[in-house]
Amino acid sequence: MKRSRPKRGLLSGVSLVETMVAIGVLAVVGPLAVAALLKSSEGGASARAETRSPAIVERCLSELKTARDGTSEFLPKLQPGMSFGMDGVLCLAFSGDGSLLGSVGEGGYNKGNGKVSNQDAVYLAVLEGELENQRSGYPPLLTVNIRVEYPAIAPKDKRNRMQFHTKLP
Numbered sequence: 001m002k003r004s005r006p007k008r009g010l011l012s013g014v015s016l017v018e019t020m021v022a023i024g025v026l027a028v029v030g031p032l033a034v035a036a037l038l039k040s041s042e043g044g045a046s047a048r049a050e051t052r053s054p055a056i057v058e059r060c061l062s063e064l065k066t067a068r069d070g071t072s073e074f075l076p077k078l079q080p081g082m083s084f085g086m087d088g089v090l091c092l093a094f095s096g097d098g099s100l101l102g103s104v105g106e107g108g109y110n111k112g113n114g115k116v117s118n119q120d121a122v123y124l125a126v127l128e129g130e131l132e133n134q135r136s137g138y139p140p141l142l143t144v145n146i147r148v149e150y151p152a153i154a155p156k157d158k159r160n161r162m163q164f165h166t167k168l169p
Helices: 016-069 106-111
Strands: 091-094 100-104 123-131 142-150 160-168
Touching: 016 091, 016 123, 016 142, 016 160, 091 106
Parallel strands: none
Antiparallel strands: 091 100, 091 123, 123 142, 142 160
């Protein structure tokens, strides 16, 4: 039995040159697409941090006030009108939704701390307070610096940071 010869259009295929060009295009476009996805993910993390930071700072200030009263669950008793956080790290950990998880020691702060109280820590807030030079006729003011850092699991040098400043009497 004789088979009929297929039509010329059906014999078309992909040549080696076309294959090499396609691989070259994918080699260039693939890494660019992955880089764009990573950059957009980084922007999302930054936007989430900027959104949650004001609530984190407010919670830190309320913890500082309770620590001055001696009733803070996470911070040691702080003396009113005295500097704090200059000689050691005073750090609080927060979850992804901005709820307070607990305090973090200096070792956990430096290396990165992924879990606090068996919950994932996403943000760290470092608290420092420095007493300003007292002016006569005015009450002494404490300059409070709160630094929100993320991601909490990263080592200290690799975290993104946002600074907040306020004054307390």
